[in-house]
Amino acid sequence: xxxxxxxxxxxxxxxxxxxxxxxxxxxxxxxxxxxxxxxxxxxxxxxxxxxxxxxxxxxxxxxxxxxxxxxxxxxxxxxxxxxxxxxxxxxxxxxxxxxxxxxxxxxxxxxxxxxxxxxxxxxxxxxxxxxxxxxxxxxxxxxxxxxxxxxxxxxxxxxxxxxxxxxxxxxxxxxxxxxxxxxxxxxxxxxxxxxxxxxxxxxxxxxxxxxxxxxxxxxxxxxxxxxxxxxxxxxxxxxxx
Amino acid sequence: xxxxxxxxxxxxxxxxxxxxxxxxxxxxxxxxxxxxxxxxxxxxxxxxxxxxxxxxxxxxxxxxxxxxxxxxxxxxxxxxxxxxxxxxxxxxxxxxxxxxxxxxxxxxxxxxxxxxxxxxxxxxxxxxxxxxxxxxxxxxxxxxxxxxxxxxxxxxxxxxxxxxxxxxxxxxxxxxxxxxxxxxxxxxxxxxxxxxxxxxxxxxxxxxxxxxxxxxxxxxxxxxxxxxxxxxxxxxxxxxxxxxxxxxxxxxxxxxxxxxxxxxxxxxxxxxxxxxxxxxxxxxxxxxxxxxxxxxxxxxxx
Numbered sequence: 347x348x349x350x351x352x353x354x355x356x357x358x359x360x361x362x363x364x365x366x367x368x369x370x371x372x373x374x375x376x377x378x379x380x381x382x383x384x385x386x387x388x389x390x391x392x393x394x395x396x397x398x399x400x401x402x403x404x405x406x407x408x409x410x411x412x413x414x415x416x417x418x419x420x421x422x423x424x425x426x427x428x429x430x431x432x433x434x435x436x437x438x439x440x441x442x443x444x445x446x447x448x449x450x451x452x453x454x455x456x457x458x459x460x461x462x463x464x465x466x467x468x469x470x471x472x473x474x475x476x477x478x479x480x481x482x483x484x485x486x487x488x489x490x491x492x493x494x495x496x497x498x499x500x501x502x503x504x505x506x507x508x509x510x511x512x513x514x515x516x517x518x519x520x521x522x523x524x525x526x527x528x529x530x531x532x533x534x535x536x537x538x539x540x541x542x543x544x545x546x547x548x549x550x551x552x553x554x555x556x557x558x559x560x561x562x563x564x565x566x567x568x569x570x571x572x573x574x575x576x577x578x579x580x581x582x583x584x585x586x587x
Numbered sequence: 588x589x590x591x592x593x594x595x596x597x598x599x600x601x602x603x604x605x606x607x608x609x610x611x612x613x614x615x616x617x618x619x620x621x622x623x624x625x626x627x628x629x630x631x632x633x634x635x636x637x638x639x640x641x642x643x644x645x646x647x648x649x650x651x652x653x654x655x656x657x658x659x660x661x662x663x664x665x666x667x668x669x670x671x672x673x674x675x676x677x678x679x680x681x682x683x684x685x686x687x688x689x690x691x692x693x694x695x696x697x698x699x700x701x702x703x704x705x706x707x708x709x710x711x712x713x714x715x716x717x718x719x720x721x722x723x724x725x726x727x728x729x730x731x732x733x734x735x736x737x738x739x740x741x742x743x744x745x746x747x748x749x750x751x752x753x754x755x756x757x758x759x760x761x762x763x764x765x766x767x768x769x770x771x772x773x774x775x776x777x778x779x780x781x782x783x784x785x786x787x788x789x790x791x792x793x794x795x796x797x798x799x800x801x802x803x804x805x806x807x808x809x810x811x812x813x814x815x816x817x818x819x820x821x822x823x824x825x826x827x828x829x830x831x832x833x834x835x836x837x838x839x840x841x842x843x844x845x846x847x848x849x850x851x852x853x854x855x856x857x858x859x860x861x862x863x864x865x866x867x868x869x870x871x872x873x874x875x876x877x878x879x880x881x882x883x884x885x886x887x888x889x
Contacts, residue, residue, distance in 0.1 A: 409801065432806065439803035449798045453605045465594050466804035510802060 367417035395570035442511025501532030599815035617824035620777035785878035817879035821871030
């Protein structure tokens with residue numbers, strides 16, 4: 347096999363690629379500096395670092411909430427074009443997002459929160475009625491479909507968020523500090539859920555500053571500090587230099 | 588597209604009822620706007636009709652002395668008709684006057700009896716003069732008073748009505764001026780308040796819009812339910828306002844003399860019911876939708 351062949355093979359399995367990406371926020375505040383990062387299909391990548399290291403900014407570029415000041419972010423080989431605002435929703439449908447504060451719609455039940463993503467994508471009513479309960483079963487909330495977020499525990503709310511991220515069968519799930527608001531027991535539940543989702547073939551990109559979580563996962567770890575990648579271990583433990 | 592519309596209506600209706608208090612508060616403020624505008628609308632309509640009716644009813648009656656014959660009167664009639672301020676002159680002779688009097692007093696036996704006792708016809712022949720415009724009665728009155736035939740005239744009954752007509756003219760004129768200013772101010776301020784409260788309602792839910800964006804909803808899909816909610820506010824507000832109007836009119840109606848509108852205020856209201864309801868629904872929905880759209884534009888940054 348020639349070098350060229352090898353190259354095409356790697357790039358076809360690359361889901362996300364950061365090419366010399368920098369981000370400077372207003373007021374000359376640099377958040378990311380010259381980031382080069384490749385994430386392959388089916389990987390589980392934990393991005394670790396202190397608060398303010400640039401973890402969230404990195405993730406926001408993947409779901410097109412922020413645009414790089416310099417460089418390009420490629421998704422499935424295509425650059426993400428944040429300037430096409432009217433079409434960003436099509437890009438976002440390929441990515442599931444989970445946040446520290448769950449971001450559930452407060453006036454919707456668990457079922458409706460998950461169904462909303464499908465409704466927005468124009469999925470038929472029959473498919474929604476079939477798929478949503480299935481996904482809620484996967485995250486272990488099959489019996490609490492009709493509960494509103496305020497009737498659910500923090501861990502359960504986060505499971506709803508994962509169900510919502512999963513429902514569109516995304517290529518990638520981006521989880522920004524998903525255990526940040528959870529107690530250790532709930533966190534452990536979410537870790538197991540993420541590993542399960544990853545085993546089913548979905549790429550997961552997790553940001554965390556929780557040593558316990560990252561060590562439990564025991565997969566690839568990318569370490570960020572002051573906006574730079576200072577470490578990238580294929581199977582790693584949480585460590586800060 | 589039809590899926591979007593069905594989901595929009597479903598979503599908006601659900602939101603409207605789930606956000607119970609917020610929806611009620613917003614609709615109530617919109618309702619106040621509509622109620623105020625409707626009342627102004629009613630007052631303007633009523634006064635316009637009242638003016639027309641009173642203009643039709645008002646006239647100058649010139650009564651002639653007992654000894655004046657038909658020929659003299661018809662000469663005087665054609666003389667008055669030549670005046671450009673006059674729109675019509677009707678001759679009522681003694682017999683007709685008696686008939687009218689008897690008809691008007693058909694239930695008053697005492698009066699009819701006393702009329703019989705007199706034996707002869709005590710009523711006078713008269714000319715009923717109508718002016719082109721109600722403001723010209725004074726001029727016509729003066730014209731008659733200064734005419735040569737004034738010696739044949741027993742009395743002119745304009746003086747009796749004069750005050751009422753003057754007062755009405757004054758009132759109508761003032762009501763138009765004040766009404767126009769007051770209704771503009773009220774309309775503008777109520778529109779601003781409504782706009783603001785719908786904006787606040789949407790502002791309080793801006794986080795929802797952000798979440799919707801993140802899960803891949805298109806702008807149209809996010810916006811439409813809020814716009815449709817604006818329509819629901821408008822509908823709810825029109826219904827409540829109409830009920831309130833009905834109560835108000837029912838309360839006021841007995842105090843408004845039927846002679847003003849030639850029917851009761853209540854039946855006048857019912858005759859304008861659909862017009863008023865339509866006016867409120869259109870105004871309410873327009874206000875609701877416009878406020879929603881402007882507010883969303885501000886809070887739905889992509």
